[in-house]
Amino acid sequence: MPRINLDSIEPVNRTGYPTPFNRELAGRWYRRLAPTSGLTDFGVSHVVLKPGSWSSQRHWHEGEDEFLVMLEGEAVLAEDDCEILLKAGDCAAWPKGSTNGHHLRNESERDCAFIVVGGGTSTGGGYSDIDMMFTADGRYIHKDGTPYGNATRP
């Protein structure tokens, strides 16, 4: 059946971010839904953020659109110019190529959960608040191009 049994997919909280940029993500637990359900045209993740956790460092994609819908709880969506609260049912979209970085922070006292969809082609992107970028082949580099050791996106 096409209904996805979330309980059958082990949530993971790994990230390839080099220290110390991984610290705020310790309470981000995600399940990748596309591999187990046979989808190849776009990626889908079910994400739970524990209180205090971030979805990512504030970032943007050069070649991939992103879409998010909040399922439970609430989180602060932060961008260059503002912060807003996303609640259950709220939707947000980030077209590729915009360099206004975004992320979600759970500043509440309970878990929040959302679905995030990504499509397009991985051609790299950047981070707004830290000296880091990611390459088309998934490596993390400084903004001057030097690598962060062997750190790669999971």
Add this chain to the structure above:
Amino acid sequence: MPRINLDSIEPVNRTGYPTPFNRELAGRWYRRLAPTSGLTDFGVSHVVLKPGSWSSQRHWHEGEDEFLVMLEGEAVLAEDDCEILLKAGDCAAWPKGSTNGHHLRNESERDCAFIVVGGGTSTGGGYSDIDMMFTADGRYIHKDGTPYGNATRP
């Protein structure tokens, strides 16, 4: 801001289905979210089904993956071999090419709402329960290839 103001997008309930296949869709109200938010890598719709309404005739896509997450209320998901109830938070996925047609029917007494994502390339598809198919260029035809007048997908 990337938060999508659903209230600013007029919901529509049009369908290109020829009569009588459009009747069960009279209570399907959808908002296309990608055009207003600049997404091009995949399509996203926010859909409300009034009690008694269907999401579509039971169908499948040759070249497009589909993903759905239920936001509110509940609906019956029907396929060739079974029916199951989808409730808020439930996710479902339909990889392209599977000819096991699907649709949702709101058999409850209150509205349900969901997000549906579609990606890939429109190469046509079919309907499981009626003498109809749709072509890559969006026309509706009988299974013997003869057209249904000028009916096209909206």
